[in-house]
Amino acid sequence: MSLNIMIVDDSMLIAKKLSAMLTELGHNIVHICGTGKKALENYEKYLPDLITMDITMPEMDGIEATKNIKTSHPEALIVIITSHGQEQMVIDAINAGAKGYILKPFKKEKLEETINMIMTKYGKSSC
Protein backbone atom coordinates (compact mmCIF):
# COMPACT_ATOMS: atom_id res chain seq x y z
CA MET A 1 0.00 0.00 0.00
CA SER A 2 1.35 3.41 -0.98
CA LEU A 3 1.06 6.01 1.80
CA ASN A 4 1.22 9.80 1.80
CA ILE A 5 3.86 10.61 4.38
CA MET A 6 4.98 13.85 6.04
CA ILE A 7 8.55 13.92 7.38
CA VAL A 8 9.31 16.10 10.41
CA ASP A 9 13.03 16.40 11.17
CA ASP A 10 15.34 19.39 11.58
CA SER A 11 18.24 17.52 10.00
CA MET A 12 18.19 17.86 6.21
CA LEU A 13 20.46 14.82 6.07
CA ILE A 14 17.99 12.59 7.92
CA ALA A 15 15.02 14.07 6.06
CA LYS A 16 16.70 13.33 2.73
CA LYS A 17 17.67 9.78 3.79
CA LEU A 18 14.18 9.09 5.08
CA SER A 19 12.65 10.50 1.93
CA ALA A 20 14.84 8.23 -0.24
CA MET A 21 14.04 5.14 1.85
CA LEU A 22 10.30 5.81 1.94
CA THR A 23 10.20 6.48 -1.80
CA GLU A 24 12.05 3.19 -2.39
CA LEU A 25 9.40 1.49 -0.24
CA GLY A 26 6.75 2.88 -2.62
CA HIS A 27 5.42 5.77 -0.54
CA ASN A 28 4.85 9.44 -1.47
CA ILE A 29 6.45 12.25 0.50
CA VAL A 30 3.84 14.98 0.69
CA HIS A 31 5.80 17.44 2.82
CA ILE A 32 9.02 17.83 4.82
CA CYS A 33 9.29 20.24 7.74
CA GLY A 34 11.97 20.98 10.31
CA THR A 35 10.12 21.93 13.48
CA GLY A 36 7.22 20.59 15.50
CA LYS A 37 5.49 23.92 15.08
CA LYS A 38 5.63 23.66 11.28
CA ALA A 39 4.29 20.09 11.48
CA LEU A 40 1.33 21.30 13.48
CA GLU A 41 0.69 24.14 11.02
CA ASN A 42 0.95 21.88 7.97
CA TYR A 43 -0.88 18.74 9.12
CA GLU A 44 -4.31 19.95 8.07
CA LYS A 45 -3.04 21.17 4.71
CA TYR A 46 -1.56 17.80 3.70
CA LEU A 47 -3.57 15.33 5.84
CA PRO A 48 -0.89 12.64 5.51
CA ASP A 49 -1.59 8.94 6.14
CA LEU A 50 1.47 8.86 8.40
CA ILE A 51 3.95 11.28 9.99
CA THR A 52 7.57 10.47 10.85
CA MET A 53 8.49 12.71 13.79
CA ASP A 54 11.89 13.54 15.27
CA ILE A 55 12.00 14.55 18.97
CA THR A 56 14.87 17.03 19.37
CA MET A 57 13.92 20.01 17.23
CA PRO A 58 13.85 23.80 17.63
CA GLU A 59 10.66 25.76 18.42
CA MET A 60 8.52 22.76 19.39
CA ASP A 61 9.87 19.27 20.11
CA GLY A 62 8.37 16.12 18.62
CA ILE A 63 6.60 14.98 21.80
CA GLU A 64 4.79 18.30 22.10
CA ALA A 65 3.95 18.34 18.39
CA THR A 66 2.60 14.77 18.58
CA LYS A 67 0.41 15.73 21.55
CA ASN A 68 -0.93 18.80 19.75
CA ILE A 69 -1.61 17.05 16.46
CA LYS A 70 -3.36 14.15 18.23
CA THR A 71 -5.52 16.61 20.19
CA SER A 72 -6.87 18.26 17.04
CA HIS A 73 -6.69 15.12 14.85
CA PRO A 74 -7.06 11.94 16.94
CA GLU A 75 -6.91 9.84 13.75
CA ALA A 76 -3.33 11.00 12.95
CA LEU A 77 -0.75 8.20 12.78
CA ILE A 78 2.69 9.22 14.03
CA VAL A 79 5.91 7.25 14.26
CA ILE A 80 8.75 8.76 16.28
CA ILE A 81 12.22 8.50 14.71
CA THR A 82 14.85 9.70 17.16
CA SER A 83 18.27 9.12 18.67
CA HIS A 84 16.82 9.17 22.22
CA GLY A 85 17.29 5.69 23.67
CA GLN A 86 15.91 6.36 27.15
CA GLU A 87 12.84 4.46 28.34
CA GLN A 88 11.11 7.57 29.67
CA MET A 89 11.17 9.16 26.22
CA VAL A 90 9.49 6.09 24.72
CA ILE A 91 6.82 6.28 27.46
CA ASP A 92 6.34 10.02 26.83
CA ALA A 93 6.03 9.41 23.07
CA ILE A 94 3.43 6.65 23.50
CA ASN A 95 1.51 8.76 26.05
CA ALA A 96 1.53 11.65 23.54
CA GLY A 97 -0.13 9.36 21.00
CA ALA A 98 2.72 8.00 18.86
CA LYS A 99 2.09 4.53 17.43
CA GLY A 100 5.71 3.52 16.84
CA TYR A 101 9.26 4.37 17.91
CA ILE A 102 12.39 3.91 15.80
CA LEU A 103 15.85 4.51 17.22
CA LYS A 104 18.50 6.22 15.05
CA PRO A 105 20.62 5.01 13.37
CA PHE A 106 18.14 2.78 11.56
CA LYS A 107 17.92 0.67 8.43
CA LYS A 108 15.25 0.62 5.73
CA GLU A 109 14.05 -2.80 6.91
CA LYS A 110 13.26 -1.46 10.40
CA LEU A 111 11.36 1.45 8.87
CA GLU A 112 9.34 -0.87 6.65
CA GLU A 113 8.56 -3.28 9.49
CA THR A 114 7.38 -0.47 11.80
CA ILE A 115 5.21 1.18 9.14
CA ASN A 116 3.62 -2.17 8.26
CA MET A 117 2.94 -2.85 11.94
CA ILE A 118 1.29 0.56 12.41
CA MET A 119 -0.83 0.31 9.26
CA THR A 120 -1.96 -3.24 10.06
CA LYS A 121 -2.92 -2.28 13.59
CA TYR A 122 -4.21 1.27 13.16
CA GLY A 123 -4.57 1.95 9.42
CA LYS A 124 -7.91 2.84 7.82
CA SER A 125 -8.29 -0.61 6.23
CA SER A 126 -7.95 -2.27 9.65
CA CYS A 127 -11.03 -0.45 11.04
Added chain:
Amino acid sequence: MDNQTIVNFIIKRTQNFLIDEANLNLKFTDIAFNQTNKLELKHITAIQGINSTIGLFVALSFDDKIIEKICETMTEGLDISEEEKSMYLDETAGEILNIIVGNATSDFQTKGHAIMISPPIIIKDAKSLIRHKNAYFYTANLQTDIGDINLYVIGPSDLFDQTLDYKEV
Protein backbone atom coordinates in the same frame (compact mmCIF):
# COMPACT_ATOMS: atom_id res chain seq x y z
CA MET B 1 25.67 9.33 38.82
CA ASP B 2 28.95 11.27 38.67
CA ASN B 3 30.19 13.18 35.64
CA GLN B 4 33.07 10.80 35.00
CA THR B 5 30.66 7.87 34.60
CA ILE B 6 28.50 9.89 32.19
CA VAL B 7 31.58 10.89 30.22
CA ASN B 8 32.69 7.25 30.01
CA PHE B 9 29.30 6.28 28.54
CA ILE B 10 29.58 9.04 25.92
CA ILE B 11 33.12 7.98 25.03
CA LYS B 12 32.00 4.35 24.63
CA ARG B 13 29.08 5.40 22.39
CA THR B 14 31.45 7.53 20.29
CA GLN B 15 33.85 4.63 19.84
CA ASN B 16 31.00 2.30 18.86
CA PHE B 17 29.65 4.82 16.34
CA LEU B 18 33.02 5.31 14.67
CA ILE B 19 33.59 1.56 14.36
CA ASP B 20 30.08 0.24 13.63
CA GLU B 21 28.41 3.07 11.71
CA ALA B 22 31.30 5.03 10.17
CA ASN B 23 33.41 1.92 9.47
CA LEU B 24 36.57 3.65 10.69
CA ASN B 25 39.62 1.93 12.11
CA LEU B 26 39.87 3.35 15.64
CA LYS B 27 43.48 3.08 16.78
CA PHE B 28 43.62 4.80 20.13
CA THR B 29 41.57 6.83 22.62
CA ASP B 30 43.35 9.20 25.00
CA ILE B 31 41.16 10.34 27.91
CA ALA B 32 41.81 13.22 30.32
CA PHE B 33 39.94 15.21 32.96
CA ASN B 34 41.04 18.77 33.73
CA GLN B 35 44.59 18.02 32.64
CA THR B 36 44.31 20.79 30.14
CA ASN B 37 43.34 24.40 30.70
CA LYS B 38 42.76 25.06 27.02
CA LEU B 39 40.64 23.28 24.43
CA GLU B 40 41.32 23.73 20.74
CA LEU B 41 38.24 23.43 18.55
CA LYS B 42 38.96 22.26 15.02
CA HIS B 43 37.45 23.59 11.77
CA ILE B 44 34.11 21.78 12.22
CA THR B 45 32.73 21.31 15.72
CA ALA B 46 29.25 20.11 16.69
CA ILE B 47 27.92 21.09 20.13
CA GLN B 48 24.90 19.80 22.01
CA GLY B 49 23.58 20.50 25.51
CA ILE B 50 22.28 17.88 27.93
CA ASN B 51 19.70 19.08 30.44
CA SER B 52 18.55 16.90 33.28
CA THR B 53 19.76 16.73 36.84
CA ILE B 54 23.08 17.31 35.08
CA GLY B 55 23.89 20.23 32.81
CA LEU B 56 26.69 19.61 30.36
CA PHE B 57 27.78 20.47 26.85
CA VAL B 58 29.17 17.76 24.61
CA ALA B 59 31.29 18.77 21.62
CA LEU B 60 32.77 16.72 18.79
CA SER B 61 35.54 18.42 16.87
CA PHE B 62 36.56 16.82 13.57
CA ASP B 63 39.62 16.74 11.34
CA ASP B 64 38.45 17.63 7.83
CA LYS B 65 39.31 14.22 6.35
CA ILE B 66 37.27 12.35 8.95
CA ILE B 67 34.10 14.39 8.57
CA GLU B 68 34.41 14.16 4.78
CA LYS B 69 34.73 10.36 4.99
CA ILE B 70 31.80 9.93 7.41
CA CYS B 71 29.69 12.31 5.30
CA GLU B 72 30.42 10.11 2.25
CA THR B 73 29.28 7.04 4.19
CA MET B 74 26.15 8.68 5.59
CA THR B 75 25.05 10.24 2.30
CA GLU B 76 25.78 7.17 0.15
CA GLY B 77 23.11 6.82 -2.53
CA LEU B 78 21.73 10.34 -2.00
CA ASP B 79 21.74 12.89 -4.78
CA ILE B 80 23.83 15.80 -3.45
CA SER B 81 25.08 18.64 -5.63
CA GLU B 82 28.50 20.32 -5.31
CA GLU B 83 26.85 23.42 -3.83
CA GLU B 84 25.14 21.34 -1.13
CA LYS B 85 28.26 19.48 -0.02
CA SER B 86 29.35 21.97 2.63
CA MET B 87 25.86 22.02 4.16
CA TYR B 88 25.82 18.22 4.32
CA LEU B 89 29.22 18.17 6.05
CA ASP B 90 27.70 20.33 8.80
CA GLU B 91 24.54 18.21 8.86
CA THR B 92 26.67 15.06 9.21
CA ALA B 93 28.63 16.53 12.14
CA GLY B 94 25.41 17.48 13.92
CA GLU B 95 23.74 14.15 13.29
CA ILE B 96 26.74 12.12 14.50
CA LEU B 97 26.69 14.01 17.79
CA ASN B 98 22.90 13.77 18.04
CA ILE B 99 23.02 9.98 17.62
CA ILE B 100 25.88 9.52 20.10
CA VAL B 101 24.39 11.72 22.82
CA GLY B 102 20.79 10.59 22.21
CA ASN B 103 21.75 6.93 22.36
CA ALA B 104 23.92 7.56 25.44
CA THR B 105 20.97 8.99 27.38
CA SER B 106 19.75 5.42 27.82
CA ASP B 107 22.98 4.66 29.70
CA PHE B 108 22.53 7.37 32.31
CA GLN B 109 18.75 7.73 32.44
CA THR B 110 16.97 8.02 35.76
CA LYS B 111 13.57 6.44 36.24
CA GLY B 112 10.65 8.78 35.65
CA HIS B 113 12.72 11.67 34.24
CA ALA B 114 13.31 12.29 30.55
CA ILE B 115 16.72 13.75 29.79
CA MET B 116 16.40 16.54 27.24
CA ILE B 117 19.08 17.33 24.70
CA SER B 118 19.26 20.50 22.63
CA PRO B 119 19.40 20.50 18.82
CA PRO B 120 23.08 20.36 17.80
CA ILE B 121 24.72 23.54 16.59
CA ILE B 122 27.81 23.75 14.38
CA ILE B 123 30.80 26.05 14.85
CA LYS B 124 32.84 26.46 11.66
CA ASP B 125 35.75 28.51 12.97
CA ALA B 126 38.62 26.98 14.88
CA LYS B 127 38.85 28.57 18.32
CA SER B 128 40.31 28.04 21.77
CA LEU B 129 38.45 27.68 25.03
CA ILE B 130 40.25 28.52 28.27
CA ARG B 131 39.20 26.79 31.49
CA HIS B 132 38.05 29.09 34.27
CA LYS B 133 38.34 27.82 37.83
CA ASN B 134 34.72 26.66 38.15
CA ALA B 135 34.62 24.97 34.76
CA TYR B 136 35.58 21.38 34.11
CA PHE B 137 36.80 19.88 30.88
CA TYR B 138 36.81 16.21 30.03
CA THR B 139 38.59 15.39 26.81
CA ALA B 140 38.99 12.27 24.71
CA ASN B 141 41.15 12.24 21.62
CA LEU B 142 40.05 9.46 19.29
CA GLN B 143 42.63 8.57 16.65
CA THR B 144 41.79 6.79 13.42
CA ASP B 145 43.71 5.90 10.27
CA ILE B 146 42.56 9.06 8.54
CA GLY B 147 42.62 11.65 11.31
CA ASP B 148 41.44 12.60 14.78
CA ILE B 149 38.20 13.48 16.51
CA ASN B 150 38.23 15.34 19.80
CA LEU B 151 35.37 14.70 22.17
CA TYR B 152 34.87 17.36 24.82
CA VAL B 153 32.45 17.26 27.73
CA ILE B 154 32.25 20.68 29.31
CA GLY B 155 30.42 21.94 32.33
CA PRO B 156 28.70 23.19 34.30
CA SER B 157 26.46 24.26 31.43
CA ASP B 158 25.26 27.47 33.11
CA LEU B 159 28.75 28.99 32.69
CA PHE B 160 28.55 28.85 28.88
CA ASP B 161 26.34 29.87 26.01
CA GLN B 162 25.57 27.36 23.28
CA THR B 163 28.68 28.26 21.26
CA LEU B 164 30.84 27.60 24.34
CA ASP B 165 31.65 31.23 25.02
CA TYR B 166 31.52 32.17 28.68
CA LYS B 167 28.33 33.94 29.67
CA GLU B 168 28.77 37.42 31.01
CA VAL B 169 27.90 37.61 34.71
